[in-house]
Amino acid sequence: MTSNGSDAGDAPGRLRAALAARFGVDERALAVLRAALAALVVVDLALRARHLTAFYTDAGVLPRSLLAEQYGVLAQFSLHALSGAAWAQALLFGATAVAALAMLAGYRTTLATLATGVLVTSLHYRNPLVLNSGDTLLRMLFLWGVFVPLGRRWSVDALADRTPDASDGRVASVATAGLLVQVVVVYATNAVLKLRGDRWLAGDATERVLHLDMFTVLLGDALAEYPALLSALDRVWLAMLVGSVLLVALTGWLRAAFAAAFAAAHAGMLATMQLGVFPLVSVAALVPFLPPAVWDRLPGWRRTPGVRRLPVERWARRVDGALPLLALPRPPRALVRWKRRVLPPLLGVLLVGLVAWNAATVGLVGVPAAAPVDESPEPRWDMFAPTPADTDYWVVAPGRLAPGERVDAFHGGPVRWAEPPDVAASYPSSSWRKYVANLRGGDPALAAGFAEYLCTRPGAPEGLRSVEVYVVEEAVVLDGEGETERVRLAARNCSGG
Structure with missing residues (x-):
């Protein structure tokens, strides 16, 4: 009995020790x-x-x-x-x-x-x-x-x-x-x-x-x-x-x-x-x-x-x-x-609140009606989930210099629609890739901001009159090459005329 009483009395101490250890x-x-x-x-x-x-x-x-x-x-x-x-x-x-x-x-x-x-x-x-x-x-x-x-x-x-x-x-x-x-x-x-x-x-x-x-x-x-x-x-x-x-x-x-x-x-x-x-x-x-x-x-x-x-x-x-x-x-x-x-x-x-919010983003708990957030908040931690993306894409930005003259206003050089030898390297950094990812399906005003930047940025081709921004999308096929599709995101008249 004494031993049991001692164990019971020490239970809070053991609990604190277990929590501290973890x-x-x-x-x-x-x-x-x-x-x-x-x-x-x-x-x-x-x-x-x-x-x-x-x-x-x-x-x-x-x-x-x-x-x-x-x-x-x-x-x-x-x-x-x-x-x-x-x-x-x-x-x-x-x-x-x-x-x-x-x-x-x-x-x-x-x-x-x-x-x-x-x-x-x-x-x-x-x-x-x-x-x-x-x-x-x-x-x-x-x-x-x-x-x-x-x-x-x-x-x-x-x-x-x-x-x-x-x-x-x-x-x-x-x-x-x-x-x-x-x-x-x-x-x-x-x-x-x-x-x-x-x-x-x-x-x-x-x-x-x-x-x-x-x-x-x-x-x-x-x-x-x-x-x-x-x-x-x-x-x-x-x-x-x-x-x-x-x-x-x-x-x-x-x-x-x-x-x-x-x-x-x-x-x-x-x-x-x-x-x-x-x-x-x-x-x-x-x-x-x-x-x-x-x-x-x-x-x-x-x-x-x-x-x-x-x-x-x-x-x-x-x-x-x-x-x-x-x-x-x-x-x-x-x-x-x-x-x-x-x-x-x-x-x-x-x-x-941290645990509850993340549980709400995956539907494990409901969001109270009075909460100052959307009733279906987007999860923050959805890295390649629930299913990895099934589309590869790269940027092509045809710019018109003069009648018959065209240049890629993003990469420089001639306009090429074919898949680059290294798609990852075609983006200046991972931030640029993330930026382009957010333009796809986003507000057209954001893509228009990209086109405006290509018109006015330092180092833009001299005499650039207009620019279009495309992403070329290619379906991911594990045992071959998928079909490609050109999706225009924005267009801009650089000359202001």
């Missing part, structure tokens, strides 16, 4: 997540900067007037929409890079994370036409990242003793739960959608994806020749998605192995498909699932030859004092106590 995150994992997110932002900025004028200025494909017309609410939340000039966008790009580098170093980590997240969100909202699921996931990771101690380890803040709170090396809170559940929600939602199609269950979905030449790069063409292997990978990936809840249910090395399997799958996507930074963001999102046992196996910088003797702490203190303007005063104790009482319930509501 929803807690090692501080070293948070440090690596911080560095990974910051580095990804810098890389993404560099990639987007190549098309800064085209995608983020009034001289591009989506001037602010068209942005406000098509995405009025989003435009209001974008600092980048305050100016249509290229210099202003370059300035904001630079500010985002500075904030990301501060976050990478762990300098004023919470402030740097908040600033980077706000600027990245602002950039995304400036042109929703070039975004993919990786961008959405990146924003969500920043949202949760603001509320977890990303700078407690391996940072300037930690080395300069700016984070004096005692810790056992593991953080368990509503925010860490949100960080982990967010990733599971992505996979679980995608699993539900894939199960509603026939291609993933049939085992030929990946083969069809790799026959979409607009996506396939590097090893993709070679893998497409092994349908039996791809069919097996289809079923393994679908099983992993269906069982993605195990990412939080498992602990220790089993959790690490399962997270590593997901990371390997995303590495495979990176090696076979042109998906921008989506696979890298997905790998970064898996880092918090790695348990303490993994990090305990790492030597740490203090035991690394060639590094351990460096005066890292002294350097960190010098960096810490380099910008006194950012030395924020400590908040009043009353405010700290209020934050500790109010913030967890608010984050709890956010977490419940």
